[in-house]
Amino acid sequence: MRFTLLVLFFSALFLLGSCDTKTKNVDACGDGFLDPGEACDGSLMTVTSCAELGYYGQTDALSCRSDCTLDLLVCTDGRCGDGIIQAGEREDCDGENLDETTCEDLHLGSGLLACKSSCRWDTSGCEVVAVCGDGTVAAPYESCESGDLQDTTCENLGYYGGELACADDCLSFDESGCVGGCGDGVIQTDEGEQCDGENLDAQTCLTRGFSQGSGALGCTLACAFDETACVPRSTNADLASLAVSSGALTPAFSAGATSYAVTVPPTVPTLTVTATASGPYASVLISPQQPMALNLGSNPVTVTVTAESGTQKVYTVVVTLLPSLDHESPSIGTLKYVPAGTFQRDATSTNLSTVSAFRMSRTEITRSHWTAVTGWADPSNVTYSVGTGDPVQRVNWYDAIAFCNKLSLLEGLTPVYAVSGVDFDTLTYAQIPATNDAAWNAATANWSADGYRLPTEMEWMWAAMGADAANPGVTNATGYAKAFAGTIPGLIGDYAVFGYNSAEVGRTMSPSSSPAASKLANELGLFDLSGNVWEWVWDWYSVGYPAGQLTDYRGEVSGTNRQRRGGDWASIASLCAVAYRTEAFTYGRDSNIGFRVVRP
Template sequence: MNKIPLERKMKQKIFGLLLVLSTVLVLTGCPNDTKPLSNNADLSALTVNIGSLSPVFAADTTAYTVSVPNGTSSITVTGIQADHTATLSTNNGVSLDLTVGDNPIILTVTAADGSTQDYVVTVSVTAAGTSADLSALTVSTGSLIPAFAADTTAYTVSVPNGTSSIAVTGVQADTTAVLSANNGVSQDLTEGDNPIILTVTAADGITAKDYVVMVGTDYYSSNIGILMYVPAGTFQRDGVSAENTSTVSAFRMSEKEITRDQFRAIMGAEPSNTTYSNGTTDPVQIVNWYHAIAFCNKLSIAEGLTLAYEVPGVTFSTLTYGNIPTSRDDDWDLASANWTNTGYRLPTEMEWMWAAMGASSDSIGGDIVDGVNTGGHAKAFAGSDGSNAIGDYAWYNSNSGDKSHPAGARVSNELGLDDMSGNVFEWCWDWFGTYPTGDETDYKGATSGTSRVIRGGGWHNNAPNCAVAYRCGYEPNRQIIDVGFRVVRP
């Protein structure tokens, strides 16, 4: 038998082993080296191109809110996958339209293994603002009456005669609201009342509010000087009931009582007793009510104004001082007033009282409640702040030396009116009588009576007669040593 070489036997054994091993591998299969698909559907970042996410992004937080202003029309929400094998929905990084209210935007992350996770961003678009309020209102000259409050829409401002312009400036409480074009713009003034209206239109384009500032200029008369602006307003006229209120329209009142010089210049004569007067710049005195209304009409004629008064049978253009009755006269007692005419007249009792207490500028804290002067009627004298001295404001029996004094020599009241208390009593239009009860607007007194009202106290009287509430009456023909008058105009 032939012998197989040793080397050949070794090769045959190795081949046999390899054959067995390959057979085993075929029968048992190869180990699988493919990894399982990822189930990571997280984001690693989430951003918006306007506003900010709330709460701050965290991978395990899937619900967010974003607030954007009214008028925002679109937003882009962009997410980044934590696992690059995951995919994001097609709205990722795309500008999306918005409407007013809540806009839910859902970014869906799909992991490699097909599992998903939603990230919800709710974008809230603020509705258009409905606030048409102001947060501030100022004027370039003078001061607002009453002081500014957002829910107060009507104001007055008094400016000196000769003031040619004013700027009224408002600030919106809601910055998205729009103010009318005249805001903050200098506006021309004419003598008299100048209403300036600032309109605030809310962002919704529907809601609007008007703030009205009535700018009243003082008048100047070459014959009697300044007439101070007295704003319209409401006040409690007595201490009997808070329901007894009077509302008066705006008017102008002579800064000072009519002087002896002024009366003589218009009437040609004056009746004052020099025993009780320090000079011709003192208030005229010993004038009766008939004299006072005659002066008003004669002054109106001199200044080209329409007459406030009519008296049966009397032609004021030719009337002389000597023709004015000093005894009771039926025709003069029938005098009537044309309230809409431009001429001079006597104040009504309510106008006088409103001006004396300082109107809406009353300096006593707490007198004005919700725009109504509830306490001014109780003031001890015109200009009182509760602690100042009457002698600084009024000539009365304790400091007058039994004489009148030059008009305007004492301290004026809050409206700049002199001698509203003391020096001489002042005739008013009204017949003297009992006050009505309840609310009254532009009350002009009773239709008839026997006496006309006088107000304010005089140099011959004691301090209580200088009180704002003090009133009495005299027959219209009576001439008293400490009774004179001042005038008003619309």
């Protein structure tokens, strides 16, 4: 018993010693309890959102301040009871703030209008009392009453169907049961809507069939497309331009003309037709694909213009490639066509020469040509020649016209020349005079014959200057002044074997002629009209030309010596000029004189 009492005694002393002696505050802010009058304490709050306090907006989470009040700085956009009417939140009034509105303003007669705590009108003091729920619509203040919608339907309000109800305050309709409507952003195709607000169903003026140059497609308040900014597609299928790379269009281009022709010489292997449409969004298709290779004769081209609207217009261009006017001799090769034309022959502008068309051997007659045509031995001085492809030389003027007749007879053509007492069919080389001979000097020419002959001086000059290749059909007023027979600008050494006896740039370094056509051809495709060997022409030599206009001039009727032209491999550059002219004995066989031939 004593032991039990002692245990109880000491246990009591232990409990008394272990008690907390710190002073506690009861019902104080910060004690972690929501005490009366406190909005919050620490993490404990009477409300958790601004909306619970009537605010319309909130920027952050509510928090408790150290004085156990809520931090309301995060609550925004006002609230009912702040004295400010928030019309956007359907507040009619706020406390004493009626915005100077009266019962009369609400069509409720006289009386005293007030504001409810809900910030809606209190009309109980008005002459006409609007009581929502009494079954009577106090128009125009009230819009409806439950069961009395004043014959208003969802359809009346712009919807396509559904069930309309009266709002709890009777001031408006509850449209939540209405279905669809223009303005809801959803296209109701079953109701005839084409669009709705900004929703255009991916349509544009372009997809609606209008021009690429249109503005923006819109949507009307009736949910129909607004196409006032749309521009109709252009029907313009005209061309603005049509051109060819060679030749000239006939007639000259005009948008209204659809058929054209162009003729080009055989030297034009390809041609390009280009065209641009007049309409900004029209397309142009040219067939065949350009540039086009030309075939002999007619080469039709179609240019189809498709307007933006799809309207089409077809233009045609018929390109005619003329056959080659060159002549191919089985004996001496190609004779290049030289067109008819007019040129100024010296520094006097009125001294004009006109020549008819002819064909000229593209090279000087070579040693191999001579032997093949005549069957005679090669007369050339081989010391001044590198091979049988070089021009034949040591031929006098008599030899040259004899060769022409032999070539004509060989090819079945009518010989041009006649010499008294000479039968060119049986003529041998030994029968050709090597001294001055009156009969051969009196040789006559049948200018209408189709055989071969020497060129006249005017024909040679016209060919050497390149005829009218630079400007077809135009008088060549400057060609006579060319320093050599070739394209200007250019170097004489590119076109002529010349200058062995000089120190001039481009001179030949060999004391002989060179193979024919070893240099560049001139504008007509003719080689060595300057340099290599001098060339005989038909004309008797005279100091000058007659003045004025000359047509197919064939020189003086008599003389002592015949003309030679073009210079040779040893000549200085000035002797190779187009205008340079000199003479030689008709019977002389010099190792630097040869010739070339022409025919109609």
